[in-house]
Amino acid sequence: MAKHSGAKQAAAERLEVTIDSLGAQGDGVGSLADGTPVFVPFTAPGDVVVAEVKAKNRNGISAELVEVKTPSPDRAEPACAHFGTCGGCQLQFLKPDVYAAWVKDRAAMALAHHGFSADLVLDPVISPKGSRRRLALKALKTVSGVLLGFNERQSHRLVDVTACPVARPELTALFDPIREVLDATLEQAMHATVHMTLTATGVDLLIEASMALDLAARERLVAFADAHDVGALHWQDQGFLDPVAIRRAPAMTLSGIHVPLPPASFIQATDEGEAALVAAVTNACKGYKRVADLFSGIGTFTFPLAREHQVLTVEGAKAALDALSSGANMATDLKQVVPLHRDLYRRPLTAKELEAFEAVVFDPPRAGAKEQVAELAKSSVKCVVAVSCNPNTFSRDARMLADGGYVLTSVQPVDQFLWSPHLELVGVFTKQA
Ligand SMILES: C[S@@+](CC[C@H](N)C(=O)[O-])C[C@H]1O[C@@H](n2cnc3c(N)ncnc32)[C@H](O)[C@@H]1O
Structure with a gap:
């Protein structure tokens, strides 16, 4: 990491700053001589830039890039003609290895806030260009x-x-x-x-x-x-x-099973991301007989799990659960799949109900699953697998599980939104009897 030169006020609202690192939202971060952080989007560690101050608050200064005076060696040619104007893919100007290191770091930074070690974070699986479906x-x-x-x-x-x-x-x-x-x-x-x-159709x-x-x-x-x-x-x-x-009629093929796709239903964003998430989830559940898949959607994890395990699959969207049930009813090679329609925010599975399972997978929306995690933390489930599209709520939920006696053993980052700060994580937690 280049040593920062500090920053000097070049004009009323302009700063010259050396970028030292990338923050959680992908902005380059430098600092003023007094240590105040300066966040400049579209910059890389090692850049010396001129930036215009846009806002100041207790977290530091937000600034807009005016000019790159000395470019960082971490820069690469952006792949897209719309780079710089379009709001997506803000990190495409980074070399692939620099981007991959930041993705891993992004997971580690969120975990560190809740006292977990960066050593738990595995190398990320990053979906390639041309894969977003x-x-x-x-x-x-x-x-x-x-x-x-x-x-x-x-x-x-x-x-x-x-x-x-x-x-x-x-x-x-x-x-x-x-x-x-x-x-x-x-x-x-x-x-x-x-x-x-x-x-699939x-x-x-x-x-x-x-x-x-x-x-x-x-x-x-x-x-x-x-x-x-x-x-x-x-x-x-x-x-x-x-x-x-x-x-x-729209449908998906999940673990070889044809599943109808109701309008506006959730599916994972890329084939590669789905495969990586499924591999992490099924590996973690190996050896356990009875598994619950909470926030199951149309069954991304239920179907591969049901080849090996008896699965209770719980989902709040009725249309998604009906689609899952129809896929399960047509399949001939699954162990038992029991669908349950339930609002897991208002009525999480209780610690008592969870006693029926050796492993539980949960994959909630971005807000996380505080109510469900509180019950899991009290439970005797041997293995809990947390799938999350928000490293911050993931880390909060991980802390609740750890405080309940669970040990976080690994975190697999899965990046389906190439060149953006959006990241999925799969955390595996175990509890000794
Ligand atoms: C991130 S998606 C995951 C779906 C599935 N695991 C997959 O990988 O395709 C979250 C799921 O949680 C469901 N959900 C949202 N709020 C819920 C609630 N309060 N109770 C139960 N399910 C809910 C959504 O309908 C959606 O299917």
């Missing part, structure tokens, strides 16, 4: 056509994208056709959100816009779906979900 794009109808893309960093300004190197090509191939069909459909100045998911599109479809618009969208072999197209107007063109 779900995207949520913003659209806006303007006088010169439809803009389709992502918001600028920390702004609502839309960047019209022609390429997205992290996404599956089956999705990016539809960007222009979507622009065209929305241009003919949306009213002037209207916004829409386009959710794209690559499923093709691309599944869900378009949200505050507009009911008339017959002409409906026919246009059906013709678009036919022309581009879109698997399914739903239109959502103020909560009303309209199945405009269901050419093939």
Whole structure:
């Protein structure tokens, strides 16, 4: 790490600063001579930069990059033409090994806040370019056509994208056709959100816009779906979900089992990420007979687990659980799968109920699963596997389990959002009888 030179005030709101490290959100971090941290997005350790001060608070100074005076050797050529304006993929200017080291560090930093050692963190599994199978794009109808893309960093300004190197090509191939069909459909100045998911039956599109479809618009969208072999197209107007063109019912293949995919259901973001998460979860559960899969969604972990174990699968979204049940009913080579529809925030499985299981997997939304973890911490379950898309709530939940007598044995980082600070973790906890 380059030794920082401190910073000198070059003009009222401008600083020259040497970047020493990368923070948890991926911003370069330098410091003033008095030690005040300065956060500058799009900078790498070793850069000497000029940055403009944007905000000051008790955490330090947020500044915007004006000029890189001396570039760091950690820099690489960004892969995307939209780098710098588009709000996604902010770390694509780092060399791959520098990025991978930061991903590992990101997990270690979050764990350190709750007293866990960095030695527990394994090398990350990072999904490659061109692998993201779900995207949520913003659209806006303007006088010169439809803009389709992502918001600028920390702004609502839309960047019209022609390429997205992290996404599956089956999705990016539809960007222009979507622009065209929305241009003919949306009213002037209207916004829409386009959710794209690559499923086992093709691309599944869900378009949200505050507009009911008339017959002409409906026919246009059906013709678009036919022309581009879109698997399914739903239109959502103020909560009303309209199945405009269901050419093939959306479905996923999970551990070789065909599972229907209800609209807006959760799936992992890349094939590679899903495989890494499944491997970490199934390895941790080896040797245990009765397993519970909490926050199971449509069964990403239930199906591979059910090849070896009896599984209680608990989920709050009824449509997802019904899809899982229908996949389980069609499969012939699974041990027992028992589905349970339950709100695990309001009614977590109690320590008493958990006694029936030797291993428990839980994979909650970003907020974590405080209520469920409190019960797990009191339980006698031998192995708890925490899957999380938020290193901060993961570490908080890990602390509750550790305080209940669990030992954290390993943390596997799985990065499905290449070049972003978004990270999944799989933590394995054991408790001696
Ligand atoms: C991060 S997803 C994980 C899904 C699944 N494990 C997978 O990998 O595909 C979180 C899941 O928790 C479910 N969920 C959210 N809130 C819940 C609650 N209060 N009780 C039970 N399930 C809930 C969501 O419907 C979603 O399926």
